[in-house]
Amino acid sequence: MRSATVHEIKxxxxxxxxxxLIALCMRLAKFKKENKELLTYLLFEAHDEESYxxxxxxxxxxxxxxxNQSHLYFAKKTLRKIVRVINTYSRYSGNKQTDMELRIYFxxxxxxxxxxxxxxxxxxxxxxxxxxxxxxxxxxLHEDLQHDYQRAVNRLAGSR
Numbered sequence: 001m002r003s004a005t006v007h008e009i010k011x012x013x014x015x016x017x018x019x020x021l022i023a024l025c026m027r028l029a030k031f032k033k034e035n036k037e038l039l040t041y042l043l044f045e046a047h048d049e050e051s052y053x054x055x056x057x058x059x060x061x062x063x064x065x066x067x068n069q070s071h072l073y074f075a076k077k078t079l080r081k082i083v084r085v086i087n088t089y090s091r092y093s094g095n096k097q098t099d100m101e102l103r104i105y106f107x108x109x110x111x112x113x114x115x116x117x118x119x120x121x122x123x124x125x126x127x128x129x130x131x132x133x134x135x136x137x138x139x140x141l142h143e144d145l146q147h148d149y150q151r152a153v154n155r156l157a158g159s160r
Contacts, residue, residue: 041092053101056089064109072120079126082106096137100149103134107156131156
């Protein structure tokens with residue numbers, strides 16, 4: 001079966017009645033967890049981005065609390081999981097500032113955790129990759145916002 005393009009889907013949705021759209025959304029939400037999470041964000045959290053960011057930061061902090069620091073291999077697995085969570089929630093938001101805030105928070109928490117991440121090339125590369133993504137996203141922000149985030153980026157880059 002061939003998937004329709006986004007344009008084709010949009011054209012078809014325009015012709016549907018509101019009750020049909022609700023039924024389609026409900027079916028979509030039941031089908032996959034990510035669809036349900038995205039609908040939850042769009043319906044309940046998109047209007048208050050600050051609260052959304054706080055909630056994700058709390059989740060990130062909880063995940064940092066579960067890191068097994070007995071061996072860097074175990075720490076790496078949890079850190080990758082945290083980055084996947086950040087990628088997912090950033091994609092839901094689509095807001096560059098949210099993406100920056102979450103990635104900066106991740107890097108700060110990694111530094112504060114006391115994990116000797118520079119001893120592991122994989123974790124070090126993971127950290128460096130996040131800093132590169134922060135810099136790349138920052139380049140697309142307004143100059144005033146870039147200035148606000150520059151100090152945090154310099155602090156993170158100094159931990160390289």
